[in-house]
Amino acid sequence: MKVTIDGHTIDVEAGTTVLEAARAIGGPSVPPTMCYYSKLKDCGGKCRCCLVEISKGSERDPRPMPKLQPSCVTAVQDGMEVKSATSPKALDARRAVSEFLLINHPLDCPVCDQAGECDLQNLAYGNKNFKTRYKEERRTFEPEDIGPYIQLHMNRCVLCYRCVKLADQLTPERVHGVIGRGDHAQISTYISKAIDNDFSGNMIDVCPVGALTDKTFRFESRVWFNKPYNAHRDCPTCSGKVTLWMFGDKVQRVTGRKDVYHEVDEFICNDCRFHHKNAEDWVIEGPRKFEKPSVLNINNYIRPLKKVHIDADELILEGREQDEKKISMPAIPYDAVELEAIKEVKEE
CATH class of the missing domain: 3.30.70.20 (Alpha-Beta Plaits)
Known part of the structure; x- marks a missing residue:
């Protein structure tokens, strides 16, 4: 069946929720969630953070739904049209819900x-x-x-x-x-x-x-001071696939690996989480990429750094007091005395 969310049409299977369809589309159309967790059954419908406006119920019944609907527990109907990021009503309601939670x-x-x-x-x-x-x-x-x-x-x-x-x-x-x-x-x-x-x-x-x-x-530490690494070990209880949060060579905590929606991919046992805090206990696969923009990205060592070019006179960077005056006056040329001083400095 077809569903249109913020002008994007996608084919989904029967029983798919509006939230799952929005996640398949991605981008700003994905409503925020606080209670829904895709790895848990019958989870959702509690926080109302994912409210959306359904402007067309289906092809059989094109009437809009009179109230905003929680997308995590609303099943898609064939021909349904949904407004998520493009609905001022839904955005205002989400803002009110988050204020209520606070x-x-x-x-x-x-x-x-x-x-x-x-x-x-x-x-x-x-x-x-x-x-x-x-x-x-x-x-x-x-x-x-x-x-x-x-x-x-x-x-x-x-x-x-x-x-x-x-x-x-x-x-x-x-x-x-x-x-x-x-x-x-x-x-x-x-x-x-x-x-x-x-x-x-x-x-x-x-x-x-x-x-x-x-x-x-x-x-122990703030998360933005830690470096997350994917690692694994042979564990008889769980998959053993984890994220190690390290400060230098020290493992400060162990968590499950999470996806872009901050949901754990595979649940891990307490033995892996609490009892193996030594790097020697793990096979470290490499640095973990950040799933989405957050405060953690400040400490992002994966993003390539571009060389900074400062468009200024050569001697300004030397730290001479007489040259610092030229920083804010690019339109004023050097006089003869200044040019002679520059020449002398370059010859030294």
Whole structure:
């Protein structure tokens, strides 16, 4: 069946969502997401960050849908026409949703370990949410140890349910979930339980904000000071394909490899993630390319550097005080005395 998104028409299979079709097209037409995760089943529809305007329902029913639809759970119909990046209504709604997500979110980016690779940070920057109109008291929680490797900062949580879905689908017994309702809802473990299984560390990777942090990496370094390398090892539990975040020759943390949408390609076990922090334990394949523009690109050692050419007089770069005056006056030629001084310097 055919679907048109922002003027781009693409053929997709039945059952494909609007978001999946937009990702197949790529570019600015792809809506942002906070709760959807393509590697997890029945995931999405919680955050409403991916709202789109459907101007034509299908060939059979060409009427537009009266309300904006979440693209991650809306199935494509044959002949459907969608406005994503070209819809002012959808863009305004996304901006409002991101402002809503930031109501209780603390402004602790300077100390948050997720800073630099935070989906909410990127979303707020893309939607230009630089100010808040919320003046009421924010809800606050104390940090909570929910396992030997994971610390929960509920203040930063946006209730995307990713960690709950992952625990349901990847681990044998889920011992945490959402308790409470409405503005009292929060992620927590059941009484006297701790999250401790072979794949619990993947909850850190799927968390879009800094709510679930790696206790072995906390406050060790900023991600933009690290160099990411693809590496692998023979692991009996998982694929063993990881990204090593290195500072010099030291491995500071190990994560799963992520795609352009910041989703893990293959989930890895806790043994690879937490117990192999020596470079000798891995076969390093080489530097990892950055998937998309972010603060990490400041430290990009892959991008070729062009030689800088300064169009100025030769002796300006020598540092002489009399020549520095000529930097802003290219239209004023040297007088005879200056030309003689230049000649003397060149002959020395």
